[in-house]
Amino acid sequence: MRQVIGAEWAKLWSVRSTWWCLAGAAVLMVLSALTLGASTATDLMREGVAAARFTASEPVVSATSFVQFALVAPAMLMITSEYASGSIRSTLQATPIRGRMLAAKALVALPVMFVAGVLSGALSTVAGYVVLSLDQFGGHAALPLGEVVLDLLRVGVFFALISVMTLGVGTAMRNAAGTLTVAFMLLMGLPLMLLMAGGPAAIEVSLRMPLFAGLAFMGSTDNMTGGPIAYAAGEGLAWLLVWTAAAVAAGYAVLRRRDA
Numbered sequence: 001m002r003q004v005i006g007a008e009w010a011k012l013w014s015v016r017s018t019w020w021c022l023a024g025a026a027v028l029m030v031l032s033a034l035t036l037g038a039s040t041a042t043d044l045m046r047e048g049v050a051a052a053r054f055t056a057s058e059p060v061v062s063a064t065s066f067v068q069f070a071l072v073a074p075a076m077l078m079i080t081s082e083y084a085s086g087s088i089r090s091t092l093q094a095t096p097i098r099g100r101m102l103a104a105k106a107l108v109a110l111p112v113m114f115v116a117g118v119l120s121g122a123l124s125t126v127a128g129y130v131v132l133s134l135d136q137f138g139g140h141a142a143l144p145l146g147e148v149v150l151d152l153l154r155v156g157v158f159f160a161l162i163s164v165m166t167l168g169v170g171t172a173m174r175n176a177a178g179t180l181t182v183a184f185m186l187l188m189g190l191p192l193m194l195l196m197a198g199g200p201a202a203i204e205v206s207l208r209m210p211l212f213a214g215l216a217f218m219g220s221t222d223n224m225t226g227g228p229i230a231y232a233a234g235e236g237l238a239w240l241l242v243w244t245a246a247a248v249a250a251g252y253a254v255l256r257r258r259d260a
Contacts, residue, residue: 004095004104008078012108015081018074025070026120032063033124037132037141056129056141057151060121061218064155065211068162068187071116075109075163076179079170079251098255102171106248109167110160117159121152154218154233158240162187162210165244171251186243187211207231213239 012018037059082088095101125148132141169186170179187210194206206212216236 001100001104004100005107007094008101008104008108012074012078012112015077017077017081021070021073021077022116025067025116026123028070029060029063029067029120030124030127032066033059033128034131035059036062037128041132041141055147055151056132056143057121057125057148059128060124060155061151061215063124064117064158064214064218065188067120068159069184071113071120071159072163072166072183072187075113075167076170076176076183078105078109079167080174080176080179083174084176099252102167102248102252102255105167106164109163113163114156114160116156118152118156121155125152151219157237158214158218161240161244162214165210165247168244168247168249168251172247172254174254208239210240210243213237213243 037056040059079088082091091101092098095104125143129141129143165186166179166183169182170176173179173182191206191209191211194202194209197203207216213236216231217233217240218236219233
């Protein structure tokens with residue numbers, strides 16, 4: 001298993017797309033967090049709330065909704081690029097136990113995307129604190145170490161889990177276009193469509209899809225339309241794990257039944 005993981009690790013870092021996606025995600029995270037943080041600070045100043053302060057990592061949590069697609073792209077390409085190039089045949093010849101190959105890819109994606117999420121979030125938090133502490137933004141940003149570290153760890157876990165979920169979807173779909181479509185619908189399209197539908201059942205379903213489960217896990221109570229996410233972080237993590245496990249199981253089922 002160690003050799004299989006080593007091979008997947010080498011393949012991940014041998015292509016430029018991995019570096020470009022991670023760099024792009026970091027830049028997008030910084031810009032999104034700064035924009036959201038500046039908007040919050042401006043609203044506080046407009047309302048005349050001089051003493052209110054918010055944690056500098058709070059905008060980073062909100063920015064994950066925009067950044068998630070840049071960070072799941074490398075996980076998608078880990079499998080779809082092999083089907084596109086035909087190298088999946090060589091991979092399966094080298095690792096005939098298909099579940100072991102999929103597990104190795106997941107074990108590589110988990111730590112890489114976790115670290116990428118933490119580092120991108122840390123960079124965004126520091127940049128946000130420096131900028132939003134300026135007088136023109138009212139000096140509203142605060143940097144409590146304990147809260148910031150917890151927020152960043154949760155951001156890393158969120159990105160790691162949705163990356164593995166995307167890997168499972170990519171294994172089932174076998175092509176980039178289909179994977180992107182399904183991933184977008186799971187991570188953004190369906191949750192917002194169900195939420196806007198407005199029925200009680202639709203809202204309950206939408207709030208337990210990966211997007212809102214992740215926001216709940218990361219401590220956000222805003223469902224992006226002004227309403228609450230009325231459950232705890234632990235339940236949010238549980239729903240994320242359920243979605244990730246379901247996607248990987250679906251990918252494994254297709255991997256076993258269909259030829260490369």
